[in-house]
Amino acid sequence: MKRITHWFIVVILLVSCHSPAQQTADQVYEPFRSAWQAAGGMQIGPPLSEPRWIDDALAQYFATVKIVALANGSAVAERLPEHWRDQTPAAVITLPPATQRASLTLARPMNVVQPLQSLPIVVQIPAYRGSVEVQLYDARGRLTAQGTTVVTDGTGEIVLPAGGALGPQWAVALIDGRLAGARSQIVILDAQTSLISGQSDIDSLYPRIKGLMAEARVSYELNGRLISGYRSPDNPLLWLRDHVYQGRGFRYFEHDVTSLLDAFRDAQQPDGSLPDVIDYPERYVKAFRKEVESDVEFLYIQGVYEAWQMTGDDKWLQSHLPALRRAATYITTNPLRWNADRGLVRRPYTIDMWDFAYGPTTISPDGKPAPRHWIEPDTVWGTFHGDNTGLAYALFLLARIENRVGDPKRAQQYYELSDAIMQRLNELAWNGRCFTHFIPEDPTFTPTGVDPSTQLSLSNAYALNRRVLSVGQAQAIIETYYARRDFNRAFAEWYSIDPPFPAGSFGMAGGKGEQPGEYVNGGIMPLVGGELARGAFTFGFEPYGLDILRRYANLLRLTNASYLWYYPDGRPGISGPDTIPTDGWGASAMLGALFEGLAGIVDDSSRYEDTIVSPRWPVEPSITRAEVVVRYPASDGYLAYRWQRNERGIQLYITGSGQTASVRLLLPEAVGEEVTMTVDGVVVTPTIERIGISRYASIALERLNATITVTWP
Structure with a gap:
């Protein structure tokens, strides 16, 4: 008994004589040991795994390096990137190695592939016959696809779909749950927006619209920085509203979605108001705002939120938060924009969101005849529904922004204000079929020659997609538009306003819009059709949404052009010498209906x-x-x-x-x-x-x- 006890003590002493460093060194064998010691030894820690076949070479992982055996019998240490574990499949490191060695390649050369593309993966294992599990992992180390192939005569093949996070894709071969081999970059996954349904009219929409919108892109240097945005179809300047609304489309192909919004933030006034047009030095234009407009601030909030959606850049979003708060405060407190008695946004009597007010042609500050872009003593004030559905939606988005990068208490306040605005608007302007276009503050005022209770104005279509309506309200608006579809009267029911105002109700100094059926006074606008189609898909009128998309696709096919507005008989609307046949505003709305509506x-x-x-x-x-x-x-x-x-x-x-x-x-x-x-x-x-x-x-x-x-x- 004493002899056994003595032997046990000796063993313990022998084991205890080995330091932790020596124990670690004993786990690393040549040729990895020399490379490990040269790279720092214990400074890089113990091995995370036994050697395994990665990219047709034996490799061993450590905390900060990977040591790879070379053909000449030596090994080399490769420094691993900081977040390499987030990009490497856990199976590559943790699973025990198989006795067999698997090599993974593609049956045909493919360097960069699209999601959903089939990858024909060849597995080669010399002198092996049996099942092999093949797994695909994305650039974040997440399993994306897997399947089993049978290897005969040393070769097997399997087809798996590409997917997951973009970047290098891993392929891994397992035999009985053990790692037989891995390829760290069997392909690189990239993605470009595309849609294939087998219907030529539908499938042609995206490439045609993308090509048209390229003509609307404007880029120039401002204050030492390059800014890029999308211009108005009828004006060469960069307007906030046009750019923001076109974000429904350019999100699918534009890289720079923040520079113009940064420029507008920098142009914000101390009271929180913003211009609607940014400086354009080459055209000698300084930032300005048409005085009658009351929607600029909510458009800025919407634009920032949607740009953040595209980038996911929380730091950039937070950099705009103070300006977003100032904009929300301005539009909900300034007496020029906010009716405190009604608790709603106010503006002069314009046709929907447009920038000229009711009344005859006036004289501009430079002494020329002009539409009534300015607030004047006889300006008619009231509540326009689109300002308020737009603000309610923007406050909803701002609440989300606060919850993401700001103050949750403020978020709750914005949610509550959004709900309160919609409750007050519904009580004031909802008529059971749609929102009444304009509710004057002076109850004795009535426009001449038109019954306001019958008018359907275009922001009803926008309201469908602002997350502020009940299902019943949305369906009523869609049914109202559908009921006005009369091809004997107009080639489409995408009215800017219907019925239009009598001639001269809005003096345009000879410009378009003074006559019924022109421009925003009853012209046909694809932007209305696009918003209407997206709402139709959302609220249970899917066939109607598809019908609108097909009619617009046919218009593009026949003319290879898209205008901001058309006459009811189908003639394109030309507002002036700056009009271009590339209506990014309406085309973007149609892309929203295509990708968010039909594709869903x-x-x-x-x-x-x-x-x-x-x-x-x-x-x-x-x-x-x-x-x-x-x-x-x-x-x-x-x-x-x-x-x-x-x-x-x-x-x-x-x-x-x-x-x-x-x-x-x-x-x-x-x-x-x-x-x-x-x-x-x-x-x-x-x-x-x-x-x-x-x-x-x-x-x-x-x-x-x-x-x-x-x-x-």
Whole structure:
């Protein structure tokens, strides 16, 4: 007994004689040991793994370096980037190595691929026959696709879809749960916005509009910085409203979405007000604002929020927060813009949001005849609904901004003010069919020659997409527009205002708009059609939304042009020598209807991190397959899906750079109440949403790179 005890003590003493450094060194074998010691030894810590085959070479991982064995029998230490663990699959480091060595390549050369593209991966394992699991990981180290192939005669092949975060994509081969090999950059994933449905009119919309809008892009140096934005179709200057509204379209192809908003922030006045036109030195233009406008501040808030959506840049968003707060304070307190008795935004009597007021032609400050852009003693004041739905929406967005980078208490106040504005507006201006265009502050005032209770003005279409209406209100507005679709009267029901004002109600000094059917006085505007179509898709009128898109696609096909407005008979509206046939405003609204409405991809955060996906392809029975990619070039944010339909079901494969998504699958009309949903083959219980006569089977996804199916008997 004493001999055994003595031997045990000796063993303990021998083990204890080895220092931690010696124990670590004993875990590192040549040729890795020499390279490890040369790189700092214990300063870089112990190995995180045994050697394994990475990129056809044996490699061993440490906390800050990867040591790679060379063909000459030596090894070299490679410094790892700071956040390398966030970009490397855990399986590459943690799984034990297999005894077999796998090499992974592509069956045909592909350096850069799009999401959803098929990757034919070849697995080579000399003298091996059996199953191999192949996994794809994205640039954030997240598993995006996997499958099993059988290797015979040392070779196997499998096809997996590309997806996940943009950048280098990993391919990993496993045998019985052990790592046989990995390729750190089998392809580079990039994304460009695209849409393929097999319907030529629909599929042509995005490339045509993108080409048209390129003609509306303006860039020049201002105060030592290059600014870029999208001009008005009828004016060469950079107007805040035109640029912001065109963001509905340029988000899919524009890299610089912040410089112009920075310039407007820098031009903000001490009272919080903003100009509507920015300086343009080459044209000798200084920043200015048409006095009658009361929507500039909410447009600035909306523009900043949407630019943040595209970039995901919280630091940039926070840099605008003080100016955003000042803008909100100005528009809700300044007596020139705010009616304290009504608790609503006020403005002179303009045609919807436009910048000239009711009354005959006046004289400008420089002594020339002009529309009434200025506030004058006889100006008619009142409440225009579009100012207030726009402000309510902007306050909702500002609350989100506060919750993200500011003060949650302020956020709650903005939410409450947004709700209060809509409650007061509904009581004042909602007439059961739409918002009454203008409610004068002087109850005795009535415009000549028109019944205001029958007028439908264009910001009703904008209200559909501002998250401020009840479902009933939105449906009533859509039905009101649809009821005015009369092709004997006008080629489209996208009226700026209907019925228009009599000739001379708004003096234009000889310019367009003085006569009914011209410009904003009853002209036909694609921007109305686009907003109307997006709202129709959202609120259960999907066939109507598709009908509008197809009519606009046909207009582009026939003319290869898009104007800000048209005469009711279809003639393009030419407001002056600066008019261009590239109406980015209306074209952007149509792109919103295409990608957010028909394709159904709505970013509910930024960079598509949290997305609402509602593919509405069943609205066209002849469409059985659609592939859609939406990308913000201003960041790495994108989402992509493949939608397929067969006789008894719908399948959706979804991928992207983000984290979560709410998936809502529109069910064909003929489908009964009994439906079954699976997510990656696992049965789940969907929520059935009803909007009008439309039904959606919905599920919340906690991760992307998933396949959702809905089947029915």
